[in-house]
Amino acid sequence: MIALRLRLLQLVCWITAAAFFAWAHADSRFRDAEGFLRGGYCLPVAAGAALIFLGYAASKPWKKTAAWLALATVGQAVVLQTIDAGQLIRYQHYRPLPRLLETAPWLLVLLVIQTALVLAGLRTHWPSIRAWLGRNFKVWQIAGIVIVFFVTSATVSRDVRVYLMELPFAAFAQAVNLANVALAAFALPDDVVTRLKLRIEGFFGGEGKDETRGVDRFAMLAAVWVTSAAALLSYFSYERHPHIPDEVVYLYHARYLAEGKLSLPAPPVPAAFDIDLMNYEADRWFCPVPPGWPVALALGVLCGVPWLVNPALAGLNVLLAFAFTRELYDRRTARLVTLLLCVSPWHVFMAMNFMTHTFTLTCALLAAVAVIRARRTSRSVWAALSGVATGAVSLIRPLEGLVVAVLIGLWVIGVGGKRLRFSGIAAFALGCVAVGVAVMPYNKALTGSPTTFPIMAYTDKYYGPKANALGFGPERGWGWELDPYPGHGLRDVLVNANLNLTSINFELLGWSAGSLVFIALLIFAKAVRGSDYLMLATIAAIFIAHAFYWFSGGPDFGARYWYLMLIPCVALTARGIQLLERMLDDQGPRVIALVLSLCAMTLVNYFPWRAIDKYHHYLRMRPDIRSLAREHGFGKSLALIRGERHPDYASAAIYNPLDLQADAPVYAWDRSPEVRIQALRAYADRPVWIIDGPTITGGGFKIVEGPLPARELLQRISSE
Numbered sequence: 001m002i003a004l005r006l007r008l009l010q011l012v013c014w015i016t017a018a019a020f021f022a023w024a025h026a027d028s029r030f031r032d033a034e035g036f037l038r039g040g041y042c043l044p045v046a047a048g049a050a051l052i053f054l055g056y057a058a059s060k061p062w063k064k065t066a067a068w069l070a071l072a073t074v075g076q077a078v079v080l081q082t083i084d085a086g087q088l089i090r091y092q093h094y095r096p097l098p099r100l101l102e103t104a105p106w107l108l109v110l111l112v113i114q115t116a117l118v119l120a121g122l123r124t125h126w127p128s129i130r131a132w133l134g135r136n137f138k139v140w141q142i143a144g145i146v147i148v149f150f151v152t153s154a155t156v157s158r159d160v161r162v163y164l165m166e167l168p169f170a171a172f173a174q175a176v177n178l179a180n181v182a183l184a185a186f187a188l189p190d191d192v193v194t195r196l197k198l199r200i201e202g203f204f205g206g207e208g209k210d211e212t213r214g215v216d217r218f219a220m221l222a223a224v225w226v227t228s229a230a231a232l233l234s235y236f237s238y239e240r241h242p243h244i245p246d247e248v249v250y251l252y253h254a255r256y257l258a259e260g261k262l263s264l265p266a267p268p269v270p271a272a273f274d275i276d277l278m279n280y281e282a283d284r285w286f287c288p289v290p291p292g293w294p295v296a297l298a299l300g301v302l303c304g305v306p307w308l309v310n311p312a313l314a315g316l317n318v319l320l321a322f323a324f325t326r327e328l329y330d331r332r333t334a335r336l337v338t339l340l341l342c343v344s345p346w347h348v349f350m351a352m353n354f355m356t357h358t359f360t361l362t363c364a365l366l367a368a369v370a371v372i373r374a375r376r377t378s379r380s381v382w383a384a385l386s387g388v389a390t391g392a393v394s395l396i397r398p399l400e401g402l403v404v405a406v407l408i409g410l411w412v413i414g415v416g417g418k419r420l421r422f423s424g425i426a427a428f429a430l431g432c433v434a435v436g437v438a439v440m441p442y443n444k445a446l447t448g449s450p451t452t453f454p455i456m457a458y459t460d461k462y463y464g465p466k467a468n469a470l471g472f473g474p475e476r477g478w479g480w481e482l483d484p485y486p487g488h489g490l491r492d493v494l495v496n497a498n499l500n501l502t503s504i505n506f507e508l509l510g511w512s513a514g515s516l517v518f519i520a521l522l523i524f525a526k527a528v529r530g531s532d533y534l535m536l537a538t539i540a541a542i543f544i545a546h547a548f549y550w551f552s553g554g555p556d557f558g559a560r561y562w563y564l565m566l567i568p569c570v571a572l573t574a575r576g577i578q579l580l581e582r583m584l585d586d587q588g589p590r591v592i593a594l595v596l597s598l599c600a601m602t603l604v605n606y607f608p609w610r611a612i613d614k615y616h617h618y619l620r621m622r623p624d625i626r627s628l629a630r631e632h633g634f635g636k637s638l639a640l641i642r643g644e645r646h647p648d649y650a651s652a653a654i655y656n657p658l659d660l661q662a663d664a665p666v667y668a669w670d671r672s673p674e675v676r677i678q679a680l681r682a683y684a685d686r687p688v689w690i691i692d693g694p695t696i697t698g699g700g701f702k703i704v705e706g707p708l709p710a711r712e713l714l715q716r717i718s719s720e
Contacts (some may be wrong), residue, residue, distance in 0.1 A: 001601050003369065006058050006059045008107060008297075009055070009058045010055040010056070010058050010059070011055075011693040012055075012059065012198070013051045013052070013054050013055030014051070014052060014055045014186075016048075016051050017047075017048040017049070017051035017052045017055070018048070018682065018696075020044045020045070020047045020048035020051065021044070021048045022357075023044050024041050024044040024045050024048070030044075033698075033699060034699050036616065036617070037612045037616075038612065038613070039080075039081070039085075039609055039612050039613025040081060041076065041608075041612060041613075042077055042080065042081075042605065042608050042609040042613075043074075043077045043080075043081055043209045045608070046073055046074055046076070046077035046604060046605050046639070047074050047077070049604050050069075050070035050071075050073040050074050051072065053069065053070060053073075053458070054065060054066055054067060054070045054602075055242055055453065061189050061192060062187070062188055062189060062192050064187040065184045065185070065187040065188050065593075066684070067187075068121070068180060068181075068183045068184035069181070069597055069601075070185045071114060071117060071118075071180060072158060072177060072180040072181050072184060072332070072512065072597070072601060073178055073601050073604060073605065074110070074114075075111070075114040075176065075180055075512065076601050076605045076606075077176055077605050077609075078107055078110045078111055078114070079173045079177065079512065080605060080606070080609050080613075081104070081107055082095055082107055082111075082449055083095070084106075084614055084674070085610075085614050085651045086613065087613075087614060087615075087616075087617055087618050087619065087620065088612065088619065088620075089482070089555065089556070089619055090555060091155045091482075091499060091503075091555045091648075092155070092506075092555065093154070093155060093157065093162075093166060094166050094169055094170050094173075094705065096162070096165065096166070099170065099593070106441065108626075111173070111176070111273065114176060114180065115176050117166055118176055118179045118180050118183065121179075121183045122179060122183065125183070125186055136525075136583055137524075137525065141524045141525060141526075142247055142524075144520065144523075144524040145517070145520045145521060145524050148169045148516060148517075148520040148524075148618040149171065149174065149175075149514060149516075149520065150167070151167075151498075151501075152168035152501050152502050152504075152505040152514065153167065153170035153171040153173075153502070153505065153514060154166045154167045154169075154502060155498065155499055155502045155503070156495055156498045156499065156502075159622050172174070173512075174513055174514045175513075177512035177513050178512075178513035178514070178517070180512075181512070181513060181594050181597050181598055181601075181712075182594060184593070184597055185590040185594040185597070186590070186592045188589075188590055188593060191592060192584075193587065193589050196589040196593060197586075197588070197589040198594070200589055200592050202237065203335075204331075204332045204335045204592075205330070205331045205332045205334060205335065214323075215319050215323055216322075216331075218335055218338065219318060219319055219322035219323075219334075219335075220262070220319070222318050222322075222338045222341070222342050223315035223316065223318040223319050224315065225342055225345070226311075226314050226315050226317075226318050226342055226348060226351065226374065227311045227312055227314060227315030227351075228311075228339065229348050229607075230311035230314050230315075230348050230349075230351035230352045231308055231311040232305075232306070232308065232349075233348065233349065233352040233611055233615075234307045234310070234311060234352035234353070235307070236611075237352065237355065237611040237612070237615050237616050237649055238307075238352050238616075238618075239616075239622075239623050240307040240623070241621065241622070241623035241651070241654075242353075242354050242621065242650075242654055243615070243618040243619050243621040243647075244351070244353070244354075244355065244556050244618075244619065244621075245275070245276040245277060245646055245650060246277065246289070246355065246356075247275070247288060247353060247354035247355060248275060248276070248277075248650050248654050249275065249277040249278060249287040250287075250289065250293060250294055250297060250354050250355070250356070251297065251301075251306060251354055252275075252278070252287060252653075252654060253286075253287035253289065253291075253294035253297075254294040254297035254300070254301045254306060255298075255301050255658060256296040256658050257291070257295060257298045258299075258301040258302050259686035261544055261658075262286065262442070262445050262446065262497075263284040263286035263446065264284060264285055264286065264658060265283070265284060265285075265660075266280065266281065266282065266283050266284055266285055267285065267662065268682040268683075269668065269678045269679050269682050270285070270671050270674065271669075271671065271672075271678070272668035272670075272671070272675050272676075272678065272679040272682075273285075273653065273656070273660070273668060273669065274645060274649075274669060274671070275645065275646075275649065275650055275653050276457070276645070276646060277289060279446075279457075279461070283286050286446060286454070287546055288446070288453075288454035288455045288457065288458035289455055290395055290396060290397065290398060290455065291395060291439070291442055292356075292359070292392055292393075292394075292395030292396035292397075293356040293359050293360075293396045294311075295352065295395075296309060296359050297309055306354070307354070309359075310350075310351045310352065310353060310354065310355075310358045310359070310627065311351050311352065312353030313351070313358045313359055313362050314347065314348070314350075314358050316362055317341075317347075317358065317361050317362055317365060318338060318341055318342070320362065320365035320366060320369055321337060321338065321341060321365060321567050321570075322334050322335075322337070322338050323369050323372075324365055324368050324369050324372070324567065325337045325567075325571055325574075326642050327369075327372045328530075328531035328534065328571075329531060329571070329574075329575075332578075333571070333574050333575065333578065336574040336577065336578070337567075337570050337571050337574045339344070339569055339599070340509060340570045340573060340574060340599070341566075343509065343510070343599040343602050343603060344508060344509055344510070344566070344570065345507050345508075345509070345510040345558075345602065345606055345607065345610060346504070346507040346509075346557075346558045346559075346563075346566060347566060348607075349507075349557055349558075349610065349611075349615065350557045350558070350560070350563065351578070351614075353557060354580075355556075355557065355560065356396050356397055357397075357557075357560050357563040359396055360393055360396045360400055360563065360564065361563060361564060361566065361567070362399050363389045363390070363392040363393045363396065363404075364390075364393055364400075364404045364564055365567065366385070366386075366389040367386045367387075367389035367390045367393070367404060367408050368386075368408065368411075369411060370382045370383070370385040370386035370389060371383070371408060371411055371417075371420070371428075371507070373418060374386060374420055374424050374428075375417065375418050378421060378424070379424075379429040380421075380424050380426075380538040381427070382424075382429065383420055383423075383425070383427040383428040383431070384427040384428065384630065385431065385433040386408060386412070386428050386431065387427065387428040387429060387430060387432035387433075387434075387435070388431040388432070388434070388435050389433045390404050390405050390408050390428075390435075391431060391432045391433070391434065391435025391436040391438075392435055393405075394435075394436045394439070395435065395436070395438065395439055395617055398469070398541070399546070399549065400542075400564060401436070401543055402545065403541050403545045403564070404444065404564070405432060406541065407537070407538060407541055408428075408620070409428075409432075412424070412425055412428050413425060414536050416533070416537070417534075421566055439453075454462050454480055455468070456468060456469070459478070461475050461480075463478045466487045468545065469512050470548040470549055471488070472487075472488050472489055472490075472548070473487055473488065474486065474487035475487065476488035477505055477550045477551070478551075480551070482551070482552070482554050482555075483550065483551060484496065487550070487705075488549075488550035490492025492550060493547045495552075496546075496547075496551075496552035497543070497547075499552045499555075499559075500552055500553065500559035500561070500562050501516075501559075501713035503555070503558050503559040504558065504559050504562070504569065506558075506567070506608075507557075507559070508558075508566075508569055508570070508573075509557035509598070509599070509602060509604035510571070510597075510605075510606035510607070511598040511601075511602060511609075512598065512601060512605075513598060514568075515569075515573070516577025517576075518572075518573045518574075518575075518577050518579075518580070519572045519573055519576055520576075521576045521579060521580060522572055522575050522576035522579055525579060529581045531571075532571075532572060532575055532576045535567075535568035535571050535572050536568070536572070538564070538565070538568045539565050539568050539569070542562055542564050542565055543562070543565075546561050546562065549561070577591060577592070577595055607715070617694075619646070619647055620647040620694040620695060621646075621647045621650065621651045621694075622647070622651055622652070622694055622700055622701065624651075624700035624701040625651060625652045625655060625691070625701050626655060628691070628701055628703065629655070629665050632666035632689075632703065634689060635663075635664075635665065636663045636664060636665070636686060637665050637666070637686050637687045637689060637706075637707060638665075638666050638668060638679065638680070638686045638687070638688045638689070638710065639652065639666065639668070639688075639689040639690075639691055640661070640669075640670040640676060640679065640688060640689065640690050640691065641653075641667055641669055641670055641691050641693055642670045642690065642691065642693060642696060642704070643692065643693030643694065643695045643696050644691050644693070644695050645669065645671070646667075647693070647694055647695065648693025648694060648695055648696070649667070649669040649671075649693065651693070651694070651701075652667040652691075652693075652701070653669075656669060658690065661709065666683065666686075670684075670690070675716070676717070677714065677717060680710045680713055680714050680717075681710075681714070683710055684710045685710070686710055687706065687707035687708065687709060687710070688705075688706055688707065688708050688709070688710050688713055689703060689705070689706030689707055689708075690703070690704045690705040690706055690708075691703055691704060691706075692704055
């Protein structure tokens with residue numbers, strides 16, 4: 001009879017799950033006007049996944065744990081639906097309660113139901129929780145953890161009143177979800193905990209140093225997973241297409257570097273080929289950004305797969321991070337760090353784009369691992385490799401190159417570790433300088449001076465002197481809406497810090513309970529030891545260096561200017577997890593169960609939600625022009641793109657041939673009647689297509705007219 005009831009319960013769960021999946025697929029409210037999925041699609045899918053899991057666990061001894069996890073999964077999906085992130089450039093915020101009550105009151109109802117169930121579940125555990133807290137923490141330590149948990153739960157707003165209303169709601173949602181997952185861990189039967197302990201030790205290994213070194217199978221499988229996940233996201237969500245203005249010019253830069261060119265002949269009508277971060281001169285135009293990343297991206301261009309460069313580098317970063325943390329800690333910690341990197345949205349989503357940050361991390365990690373090898377083997381070749389990698393960072397992101405050079409340099413001379421031999425120090429310095437000074441002839445070729453960086457000359461030219469310089473003052477900044485205040489001062493530093501900290505709390509691990517709770521636990525429990533100080537020093541150095549820069553980095557792909565904090569943050573999280581395991585003694589496996597549950601929920605909820613809700617057609621950048629050109633056989637023609645410089649023209653411009661007179665479609669910006677006439681005269685021998693961009697159509701690119709002879713259009717304009 002009991003078996004029959006269990007079978008019936010499983011059947012009900014699975015049939016209901018199928019109904020949720022069917023609803024998600026069929027309901028037009030989960031799709032936009034073009035049929036693409038909306039972020040709301042993820043909620044019924046999460047409910048379906050939770051029911052499948054619940055049905056599977058119905059006959060298991062840990063069915064109560066499964067029930068709590070099912071509730072937590074749906075709870076996180078509900079909270080994600082209360083967030084206003086979207087495809088436009090803005091920091092995400094929880095929607096105000098009045099708006100939620102008006103537009104989606106059922107989300108609040110679901111949150112209230114989850115809260116009631118969690119509070120009821122906590123009643124039986126609260127006395128033991130309170131006693132445990134009293135034994136292990138002082139009041140000020142608990143207060144410190146709570147403050148970090150609270151303050152990093154929501155991003156500041158220009159209207160302080162909005163922020164003060166959003167912050168309590170955000171912290172409350174995090175707290176409910178943390179308590180929910182904790183209840184799932186509490187519900188594990190003792191015999192399951194005992195078996196789980198053995199499996200954890202077999203999977204992660206025991207604590208303490210061991211003599212085995214090198215990258216193991218676990219790390220290699222993790223690297224394959226990260227590369228595959230990032231590549232799939234790049235293909236399906238990002239559509240192998242640049243979305244941020246920086247990415248457009250990185251790819252353009254890589255294309256002409258792949259052909260052995262430092263610049264291109266000036267376009268026939270510069271105003272018709274105007275894209276951000278391109279410097280226009282009388283006889284040439286070129287991208288002024290540092291050359292390190294475009295050179296690496298050029299290898300992908302030569303292979304025909306530039307969109308795979310960052311996913312491959314992210315997989316390599318997993319291996320380097322494993323080797324790095326394996327040397328500083330034990331194998332168990334290194335494996336835990338590797339696991340967290342596999343489910344880090346910050347890590348994986350950064351790897352699906354065309355930005356510089358993944359390669360910067362590769363070089364920084366390579367520099368650190370090479371120093372460790374040089375210290376262990378006393379071979380100068382490793383020190384030289386570390387110097388080369390450090391110099392390479394300066395060619396990608398000069399400010400971060402300075403930070404890495406200082407940190408690795410101090411490590412090389414014995415600060416925080418064993419000092420290298422004099423030959424090793426000399427080899428490091430030589431490698432660093434040899435690569436770093438390679439930028440000087442590059443600078444001279446583009447600016448006429450080996451010490452004038454093209455990007456600084458560009459910003460001085462287009463935004464004013466010192467607009468992009470480090471330091472404080474009213475002249476700093478480009479007048480962007482994302483810049484908190486005009487110029488750069490202490491209040492900018494504080495706001496930028498909040499923007500980046502809250503972003504890390506959300507993006508680092510995508511946990512419904514926040515990503516910084518274990519780091520706060522480690523610090524306020526005064527359990528920081530050994531290599532933890534190296535991680536904290538790295539975080540501090542990155543923060544201090546960027547405090548002198550006016551911009552936070554924006555909301556694109558998390559706190560991207562602080563991306564080198566990724567490995568220190570993940571390592572400190574792993575150490576915080578292990579600290580809590582030790583505090584709970586024999587009940588430590590419950591902590592790993594909690595962590596694995598949070599990670600699984602990230603994969604089920606956060607990854608699809610972020611991929612659909614934000615990064616698909618992010619900033620309205622779309623690759624539709626590729627399919628239009630193929631379907632209509634544009635051939636040797638002129639396509640006039642109507643709309644804004646970004647995203648309308650930038651989305652098409654990346655598909656221009658490097659030779660703007662080539663037998664291929666040429667995409668020009670139809671920015672004004674005067675520019676249109678000039679473009680038509682410059683390409684009078686070509687048929688013309690007139691195309692509306694996404695900001696005009698509200699969707700994809702749309703052909704308005706064409707193909708028409710250029711001379712006919714000129715005559716029409718003249719007659720008008």
